[in-house]
Amino acid sequence: xxxxxxxxxLCMIFVFFSFLYVFNQLASTLEDRDGWRVKEHGIPGRxxxxxxHLLRKRPGLEGLRDREEGLDSxxxxxxxxxxxxDERSHLAVVACGPRLExxxxxxxxxxxxxxxxxxxxxxxEDELHKSFRNTLESWPQRVRARFNSSIxxxxxxxxxxxxxxxxxxxxxxxxLFLPLILKEVDSLLYVDTDIxxxxxxxxxxxxxxxxxxxxxxxMAPEHEEPRIGWYNRFARHPYYGKTGINSGVMLMNMTRLRxxxxxxxxxxxxLKWEEMLMPLLQKxxxxxxxxxxxxxxxxxxxxxxxxxxxxxxxxxxxxxxxYGSNCQQAEQEGVFILHGNRGVYHDDKQPAFRxxxxxxxxxxxxxxxxxxxxxxxxxxxQTTTHTYCGxxxxxxxxxxxxxxxxxxQDATQRRR
Numbered sequence: 001x002x003x004x005x006x007x008x009x010l011c012m013i014f015v016f017f018s019f020l021y022v023f024n025q026l027a028s029t030l031e032d033r034d035g036w037r038v039k040e041h042g043i044p045g046r047x048x049x050x051x052x053h054l055l056r057k058r059p060g061l062e063g064l065r066d067r068e069e070g071l072d073s074x075x076x077x078x079x080x081x082x083x084x085x086d087e088r089s090h091l092a093v094v095a096c097g098p099r100l101e102x103x104x105x106x107x108x109x110x111x112x113x114x115x116x117x118x119x120x121x122x123x124x125e126d127e128l129h130k131s132f133r134n135t136l137e138s139w140p141q142r143v144r145a146r147f148n149s150s151i152x153x154x155x156x157x158x159x160x161x162x163x164x165x166x167x168x169x170x171x172x173x174x175x176l177f178l179p180l181i182l183k184e185v186d187s188l189l190y191v192d193t194d195i196x197x198x199x200x201x202x203x204x205x206x207x208x209x210x211x212x213x214x215x216x217x218x219m220a221p222e223h224e225e226p227r228i229g230w231y232n233r234f235a236r237h238p239y240y241g242k243t244g245i246n247s248g249v250m251l252m253n254m255t256r257l258r259x260x261x262x263x264x265x266x267x268x269x270x271l272k273w274e275e276m277l278m279p280l281l282q283k284x285x286x287x288x289x290x291x292x293x294x295x296x297x298x299x300x301x302x303x304x305x306x307x308x309x310x311x312x313x314x315x316x317x318x319x320x321x322x323y324g325s326n327c328q329q330a331e332q333e334g335v336f337i338l339h340g341n342r343g344v345y346h347d348d349k350q351p352a353f354r355x356x357x358x359x360x361x362x363x364x365x366x367x368x369x370x371x372x373x374x375x376x377x378x379x380x381x382q383t384t385t386h387t388y389c390g391x392x393x394x395x396x397x398x399x400x401x402x403x404x405x406x407x408x409q410d411a412t413q414r415r416r
Contacts, residue, residue: 088148089114089205092121092178092190096154096171099193100128102345104135105361109197111143112360112369113403115410116202118147121182123174126153140365155181160278173292175247179254180274186255192248194345196338196356198400204314204337207251211308216256217300218308219245220315225326228319236287237294238265238301245300245307247293248339249315263302313399315339318350321389334398352389355380356396369404 091110095103107120122132129151136149154171156164164173175190182188187208189201207218222244223229231244239245261270266279280295288294300307311329312320317339320327327335344350345357359377367373378397384390 087202088117088119089201090119090121090185090188091201092123092175092182092188093193094123094154094171094174094190095128095132095193096125100124100131100135101361103193104132105357106191106193106195106197107136108363109195109360110201111139111146112363113197113407114146114200114202115406116200118201120147120149121178121185121188122149122151123154123171123178124151125171129153143365152181157278160281163281173295175250176277176292176295179252179257182254183258187251187253190247190250190252191337192339192341194340194343195249196340196360197336198334198338198356198396199336199403200406204249204251207308207310207314208253211253214305215308216253216260216306218251218310219247219296220249220310220312222246223319224312224328228323231297234289235294235297237284237298239294239297240300240304240307241309244297245293245309246315246317246339247296248317248341249337250296251308251310260303260306262299262306264299265302313337316395317341318344318353318389321352321392321395322350324388325392325395327395330395334400334402335395336399338396350389351384351387352381352393352396355384355393369407374401374404 091107093103093106103122103124110118110120120136124132132149132151136144154165154174156174156177164176165171172192178188178190187205189204211218221241222231224243226232226243229243231239232242235244257273261272262276263270264276264280266276266283271279276299277295280298284294284298312327313330313333313336315337316327316330316335318341320330325331338353338356340350340353340357342349344353346354348354355377359373359380362376363369363373374397377400381390381393381397384393
């Protein structure tokens with residue numbers, strides 16, 4: 001009897017350890033599979049290694065709700081509440097050389113028409129910091145209450161700083177390193193200094209919610225008409241789509257950008273953003289004309305699924321009217337963001353663009369927007385009809401009128 005009891009106990013112990021072994025193997029398999037899924041498909045863990053914030057499959061509140069089921073409820077609820085409290089649009093600009101006045105005018109246009117608060121990230125040469133700070137502090141208190149600002153020095157990797165700084169225009173390539181510098185910022189709208197907002201910044205910011213789960217940046221085409229396109233006729237390097245992209249207005253989900261492994265034509269191995277930039281420059285520096293914009297074209301040529309394309313009225317340039325109107329969306333809805341590249345705010349080549357810039361620059365905070373900005377601008381635009389862009393000047397004021405009307409209605413309601 002005792003022999004049978006010993007045999008039974010040994011069998012039970014064997015069965016117990018067998019179940020334990022099978023359970024451990026199953027757990028290990030599931031863990032490995034989850035790790036593969038994170039690596040191969042870019043599905044983030046609970047926290048961003050770079051930011052300490054929640055990662056999102058989609059930007060904004062929708063992305064946080066996507067993650068809610070996989071998080072502790074207390075942490076998830078606090079994250080959603082924190083996100084909903086922060087309604088700011090995060091706007092970055094890089095200013096070097098004689099770009100102070102142009103940058104201030106851009107920031108002024110952003111504040112004039114935006115209803116939600118803003119945060120400005122200003123990257124500038126050291127000698128410009130005091131002027132930026134003094135100018136922004138000189139604005140009326142009711143205006144300063146609508147934005148925060150942070151001023152940063154120009155920063156490039158030490159081993160290649162001179163090469164990056166001299167690429168194309170002074171300091172322009174700083175934009176490539178913003179995701180690595182602003183590690184606590186989830187999403188960011190970068191704009192060139194020669195941008196004028198004719199519509200609230202938050203309308204552009206809202207395009208983040210239209211990103212699918214793979215998209216991490218948004219830009220407009222370089223050209224609408226291939227017959228006058230630069231990239232498709234002259235480029236000596238890969239570029240995105242049919243006519244390339246213009247990087248003067250670039251909306252980024254930087255959390256996704258920091259986490260992604262990018263395909264490239266330098267190695268069969270996918271690379272992180274910071275691993276890719278210098279090798280890319282070394283390979284193509286003799287073939288690129290437009291500096292960092294060309295590098296962005298090369299990157300998104302190999303990763304087209306990562307780019308969201310927004311229409312040309314969000315980045316309206318002289319190319320869209322210099323030979324006749326070729327931005328169909330602007331013809332239907334007006335211009336949302338004016339981009340005065342090629343220095344047209346400061347010469348006589350495109351007087352319609354210069355008229356808009358000077359109207360914003362000369363406007364005094366507190367004056368009536370309709371009588372002190374819109375009407376003088378319309379008068380100035382009447383003198384520009386000898387140019388193709390001047391003949392399309394109604395596109396420059398169509399959305400501006402709506403923005404002014406909306407601001408005035410809000411002011412009237414507040415007074416009540």
